Amino acid sequence: AQKITQTQPGMFVQEKEAVTLDCTYDTSDQSYGLFWYKQPSSGEMIFLIYQGSYDEQNATEGRYSLNFQKARKSANLVISASQLGDSAMYFCAMREGFSGNTPLVFGKGTRLSVIA
Amino acid sequence: DTGVSQDPRHKITKRGQNVTFRCDPISEHNRLYWYRQTLGQGPEFLTYFQNEAQLEKSRLLSDRFSAERPKGSFSTLEIQRTEQGDSAMYLCASSLVGFMNTEAFFGQGTRLTVV
Helix, strand or coil: CCCEECCCCEEEEECCCCEEECCEECCCCCCEEEEEEEECCCCCCEEEEEEECCCCCCCEECCEEEEEECCCCEEEEEECCCCHHHCEEEEEEEEECCCCCCCCEECCCEEEEEEC | CCCCEEECCEEEECCCCCEEEEEECCCCCCEEEEEEECCCCCCEEEEEEECCEEEEECCCCCCCEEEECCCCCCEEEEECCCCHHHCEEEEEEEECCCCCCCCCEECCCEEEEEC
16 A cells, blocks of 8 residues: 555745645654655756654744645645756655664655746 | 775766676675766665675665675676666775774765666
8 A cells, every 4th residue: 555645746835935744644653754855857856845644733944834734645745936946856755663773664756846 | 094085986887787886885885875866866775784794785776776785895786678767876885893983984876877
């Protein structure tokens, strides 16, 4: 079964606008962590933001915020004030278990294109 | 700290040949992961090491694949008798062990093309 689902293969956003990238997840664990990574055309995966299952507040890192809705099992990434350099693939990932001993499981990604 | 480095960045090989990739993790990281990424997909987990011990292997890792981390530092991933279906980006990542929120740091990957 798909553990991470990203339903948007591609998204377009105007420069300086905000955009939301969707992610839903499936787990029976109470303890888990959710991650977002950015992959530019160079190929390297760049960590953006983390949300723990027990965190009561939504995570924020600069222009990135995570809209975490636990009951809906969704962890959407919001990018504010989009920049041309934000054009890339974005992957949602999950790690299950409390100890952090399991590998990250990734979704299929969303390609974001920022238009000038 | 120079981050995770992978070598080579690109490899073209003929079907049936063996290939070996190298990953140098961030020096203090005890966890090292290998992932495979095909076009239009997210990275898929292959295997991981804690220090020199290989702790988990995915079902994706067929008998033709072998990974080592002999001294708990760099790692190699070998594919024997390559097939066209092996064409993919092979990503290496490293992290510290033990915390849920520990992010993995990725290298730029090795892109394998089997012709």
